[in-house]
Structure formats: C-alpha cells, structure tokens
Amino acid sequence: MRKYLIVILLLAASFQSSARVSTPEQIKTLFVFNFLKYMKWENIQDEYRIAYVGSEDKLYQEFKAMADQKSIAGKKITIELIQNASNATGFHMVYIPEHNAEKLRSFSSLNHTVVVTEKKGLALKGSHINFITQSGKIRFEVNKERFTESNVKISTQLLNLAIVV
C-alpha cells in the first residue's frame, strides 16, 4: 500500500508541472477584463486602472497576468495593490477579495469607481458587482443603483447576463 501511494504522489507531482487548471481566480479575472468592455467612464484616458485590496496573493497574480496580456481598444490595463479607501481615488475599478470583505463599507463613497466583491450578499451592501458561485459555475450580481450613483455607465448587454439586485 505504501508503495502504491508513493507512486501516485510522484505521478501527481510530475503531472502538475505541465498543466494548468481554470481556477475561480483565473475565471474571475477574465470576467473583470470583459466587464471593462461593457462599462463607460468619463475619465478614461490611455489606460484602465484597477486596484486590488490586499497582498500579492494568487488572485492578484492572476490579475497581473491578465493585465500583462490584455488591452482594450489600444488602452492598457494596470493593476495596483492598495490597502484602504484613502488610496483608491483615480482607479476605475477596485477589487475587494473575500478575505477583505469587511473593508467594503469604506469604499462606498467613491465617485467614478466600480467596486467588485466576491462574497454572498455584498451586492446589496454597497458593491457594484459581486461574484457568487452556483452549482460550480461563477455568476455575477449587479447593483444598478450603485452604477448610477457613481456615474459609471453599464451596458444593457452586460445587465442581461447578470443577476440584477
């Protein structure tokens, strides 16, 4: 039995070097990239600025990878780390990961900034877009009122795919 397990562990290790998996983190960053295409800010110049509230964790790394590879109509995407709302001005989007969900309240008064969260119920507590997982697939909730309040336009095409709360 011991041999049997060792063989499997070794085998598992050899697999992983050659393959990647679509994790929730990867899919969420691709959603965010797509969202940018369906929103309109008055203050866009030559880049889309996204702030990530937290540290250089796995989700941040995925954002970084996405930002490095993608652009929208010739405009670059940048991703920066911030810790609190006082550093958040000038960003088009702020992403608050689940483990920092309690910071949401402090981000609720920003103008021209879309706040994206990933914890059940947060679309009703002040975020613009909130990711949830249903039956193993990622869904997003949109709070339309918050978009109006922060003067960012969202296309009806995107609203049709969202769970509007």
Add this chain to the structure above:
Amino acid sequence: MKNYITNILTFLMLLSSVQVMAQQESDKDLMEMSIEELLEVEVYSVSKKKESLFEAPLSSSIITGKQIQQAGVTNIPEALRLVPGLIVRETTNGNYDVHLRGFDNLNRYSDASTGGNQITLAMIDGRPVFNNNIGGVFWESLPVDIIDIERIEVVRGPAAALYGPNAVSGVINIITKSREEEGYYTDAQINYGVQEGFNPATTTAGLRVGYKASEKLNLTLSGNFQNRKRLDDQYFSYFDNEYVILDSVKSTYGLNEGEPLSAEQQDYAFPNGSNESLQKLGTNLFIDYKANDWLSFNGQVGYQNASSQRVFRQNPYTPLSVLSLESFYANLQVKASDLTARFSFTNGNDDLNSVPFFLPSGDSIMIAYTYENADINLEYSWSPMQNLSIVPGVSYQRSTYSDNNLDDEPNQLGLLNGRKTLFNLSASLRGDYQPIEDLRIIAAARADRFTKPEKVYISYEFATAYSLNENNFLRAVISRSNSGAFMGQTFIDLSQEYTVQTPFGGFNGIADFNGNQNLELFQLQLFEVGYRSRLMSNLEIDLELFHQRSQNSNEIVDDEIPSQYFAPISNVQIFKNLPLEASQFGATLGLNYLPSNELQIRPFVTVQETTTTGLPTGYNTPERNPLNNIFTTTEEENIQTPTIYGGLIVNYQPTEKWNINLNSYYLDAHTQFNEYDRSNTDSSAGEIETNLINNLNIMYRATDFLAINFNARNLANNQNREYYGADRKGYVLMGGLSLSL
C-alpha cells in the same frame, strides 16, 4: 499487487499525455472567452465548501451525487468507499458492513449482530435512520437510493453534541436532491450486471418525477429497486469449520448438534433460495413549500421493503441469514424565521433471523418485531452579534418495540417478550464564534436523559479552526459522545424450562436470556488535530491525526445456572458491561489534485492502531466462573480492524460527452472473531486477507438527456472475502442507462 500498480500507472500516464495536449488548447481558448462562455465554465474550488456547521473545524468529507454516478456506484453503502476514514466491507453482493475509523468487533467473541456497527449515526435529510433494537444501521432498509442523492456528508469522530446520541464514531448524513428550475422533470436510471458465466448478478433501477410549480412549491415522487444475486454458492459451516454448500451446513448447538438443516428448515431459513443476496424496494414523496421568506416546510413520506441474505445474527449453523425489513416513515421540517422544528415518525417490522435457533424443547427463538420511532427536535438560532451564533435546542425521542406479533405463532418465542418502550429527552446548546477573522470556535454540549439506564449523559464538542494564511489551515477537536440505549441489550427477557429425556431419566434444563436495564452506555472520547493546505492552486492536502478512547462496552455473557437445572443442557445469559477499554491512534491523509479541467485525482489513506485493555478471558459472570470471567482480563492489540485502508479515485472527462472513472478501495489484512470461535479455536473464518477492489466506469453522454455507461466492478476479480464468514467476491460487468428530462 504489482500488476494493479502497473495497470493504474499505465492508465494514468495515458490520461496525462492526452490531457496535456488538450490543456494547451483550452488555455489559449480561455483567454479569448466571452462573458457568455465564461458563465458556462465549471470551476474547481477544493477549499470552499458550502458554509455550514458541517464545514471546516470538524473532520468531514462530502461526496456528491455526481461523483457517485461518475464512479459507477449503484448502492449507498458502497458509495461510502469513496470517502476517507470509512471501513466498508461487502459481506454478500450489495450488503455491506460500514465502520467509521474502526472500533469494530471490540469484544472479539461477540455475536455477529453485536459485532456490527452500533456506533455510527446515519440520517436522511437530518432524520435518524437507526435501528434502536440492536443498534446500528440496516443499509438495505433505507427508503432512498442513489438516484435520490444530492450528496452524502460524513463527520468523523464523536459528534453527539451536534447530532444526538448514537453519533458516537461519527455521522453519515444523506441529503436528497433539491430542484432549482421550475417545471416538470424526470430522472431515470437503470443498470444491469452479470457475473462469471454471464449469470445475472445485479439489477438496479431508480425513477424520480417531479414538478416545481414555482419558487414556493415543489413536488417529487421517487422510486427505487435493487435485485442482487450472490456471487458465491457456499456457506461457512461452524460445525465443520469450512465453506460448504447449504445442504452440508450443520448445527453446533443442542440436541441437533451435527445435524444438517432439513429441506423444510432450508425453505424456511432461506425463503428466496440460497442464491439471492438483496431485494430492495423504496418509494418516497417529497413536498417542499415555502410560504414566504420566513416560513417554509419540507415534508417527506415513504415506504421501503427489503430482504437481504448477509452475515448477521448468530445462529448455530452459519454466519449468513436472511433479514426481512419493512417500514413507513413521515418527516416534516418547519422553518419559521430562526426556529427550526423537525417531526419524524417511523413504523415498521423486522424479521432478523430466519435461521432458527432451536431450544431443547423444540421451540425456536426469534428476533421478529414491530416498532414505532418518533422524534421531535426544536432549535432556535440566535445571533446576538455578527460573529456569534448561539443555538439552543430540545429534543424528544421515543422508541417502542414489540414482539407480541409472535404470540400466535406456535413454537416461536420472542426475545423481547412483549411491548417495550425507551425514550430520552435532551437539551443542547451550541455556539459558533469568530472572535477574529482567522479564528473560529465551536462549542457544543448536550444532556440526554434516558429512561434506561435512568441517568443523564453529557456529550460535548469543542472545535477550533485557525487560518494561518489563505492557503494553510489548522484545526483541533475535543469531543465525547455516548450511544443511545438499545432495546435488545436493555429488555431481552426469555425464559423457558424444559425436561430432556435420557436413558438415565429426565433432566431439567433452562434457557434464560436477560437484558440489563442498568447498562452504562458506550462512550467514545476524541482528540484530533487537522491540517489543510493548498500546496498549489490545484492541489489540496488534508491531514488529520486522531486519538480515541472507548469505554462501557457490553456483551451478553454466561451467568450462573441455578442448581435445580442440569448445566450441560442449560443456557443462562445476561448483558453486562465489560471492563474493556480501547485506545486508538491514527492518521488520515487525503489529497485532491486537479492537474487540469479534465482530470481529478483523489487518493486517501488511513493508518491506525488500536490497543484493547481489559479484554475478558472468559465471557462469564464471576458467579458462573470465578477463575475465568469478564473481570479476568488481558491486554491485546486490536487486530480486528485493518491497520491501513483507503482508496483512489481518478476521474477523467476528456470531452463534454465522455467520462472515465477508475476507483479503487484497499483494506489491509486483519482477523475478526466470533462467539463461535470460543469453542473452535482453530477457526479460520475471520482471517481476512488483503483486499484491493478496482472499479472502472465509462460514461458516454449521447444527448443532453441520455447517458449510457459501461461499468466493471472488481475488474481484477479479487476473490478474497472481506468479512467473517462472508462470500467470496467476484467481478460484475454492468451496463446502464440514465435519462434526465
């Protein structure tokens, strides 16, 4: 063993070469996906289970209905082989003995029924499905089957403080499917399998039809059926200490010692023939009604009828006997705001020993009875602060068993000798507190007041979980649980005098079997630490180290024979607590590895060692035998439980249409004992060799609503027995259809 490893290796390598190519393709595609396409991507999130009490701090596992279907499992207890920490041994085709982390056959020379698992609580949607007569779960008597399952949740370790008495070694909770989309729906499954020689082995079928009228109302009607044949044609004969055909099985007891079962007795003992192993039928109606946001009702009613031939109650001939089990149930759960109430009622009849146990008088002892179980639970969930919830609860359980039904049967004696009732009233309190984000503490206590023994038992559970960072997680549990009181152990009451005529004149004898209303309840104490880590985004490791101690075992033992009876033809027995205590150390390691979207690899293994102190050298009261009795004891390593057991699941889904699943289950060699071995020390029936069972299931989804599968169970045809006196295994080749409309 080597061959199996080679087989598995080749299979995995084949998969890997295909999947690397497929993956490079899909990585590129992913980056170009539209929102519509992203919404369809399934994501793996091994660390984020549904937030519930069940989650993180306790040692728990979940297996979903989908995983069960992918593995080609066609039976609920067999599905438990996909879960870490469970010892699942097949006795005859479709019948299983299930133990959580062991503590099985502790007393060694127990009767086959008391040697079964009396200490794990099984539930369907929170309703206990537990046999209160002898303790334990009769898996064949579950009214639901594979087609009804949304998921099975398993909690390892004592958890009575959270789930009620009998959650001593853990809890197995079967959750039935719920429906999200509105409208009519139908699910159907049918499987047919053959054994060696293309003889029929297994037929299973399931059907669910339902209608979700609105968000508020959902109705589902389900039915299930299983018919299984034995894969072996022999029986272990206690008398000859070997496996023989039924005609050659002989009695070891009383005046007919050495005599085979007559044709008439065979017909009576094995009414469906010696070939049948399981016939099972169940039907259920589920009604869910949500009146408004704060009031909802979930109701279920159902019926089941089963007949199984498996290793069960002691009889003087052979370990196999036939059980016939029939019951109705009703269950209603009402949620009104923060208050949850559950009412359940079961009414049934069991006939547990078809193989007669004849007394010298010619009468036979039967365990056949009717029963009624009623349960009421009330819980209130109160959150004084956002990070604190407190749940007080009360519950009432009442159980009535009667063998008055035997009164009209000539020459049949019931062990209970009438109608007996046990009930318990309990109060519980649990708190779930998260003082800081990374720390969670669960504390729970429950007091059960039993009628027999007339006493209050306290169960408790402290569990704490701490996130070191987002990828590393530590937890610890201290808990203690006790079993409930069981009818048999408490109330057995059979006494019969007789005279045996000999050439030297008549001798008076007595058969006198007694329960014990003051038996202390079996208790288990646990200390456990666990560590979970996401080593990589697609590799999670789950390690648990546990130490458990048991006390208050009991057994029926020989008692003093009053002097007016002639000892060689008399039998006086009573249930007694034993000084026996078992101590166990063990570790379970599980990995969940997702090299790609298409491939999942999940190995798990448990290594454990149990030592028993206070093991009696003789199952007698001191009055019966002052030199060799339950208080003259030894210390022994417990060899009755496998030291190593575990499994491996490899699931490969190369395209939407194909799914290939290889699952293996391993049991280390061990030695079981039986009451019969006391007088037959040469017996080898309990020597269980190493078992490795490999199953392969290939599914093809032909259309959105139709899937077909080919399923090879035990494909390497390992023939080793897995349990004392059980059947030799064989392979079964199955084909199946499943329909979803």
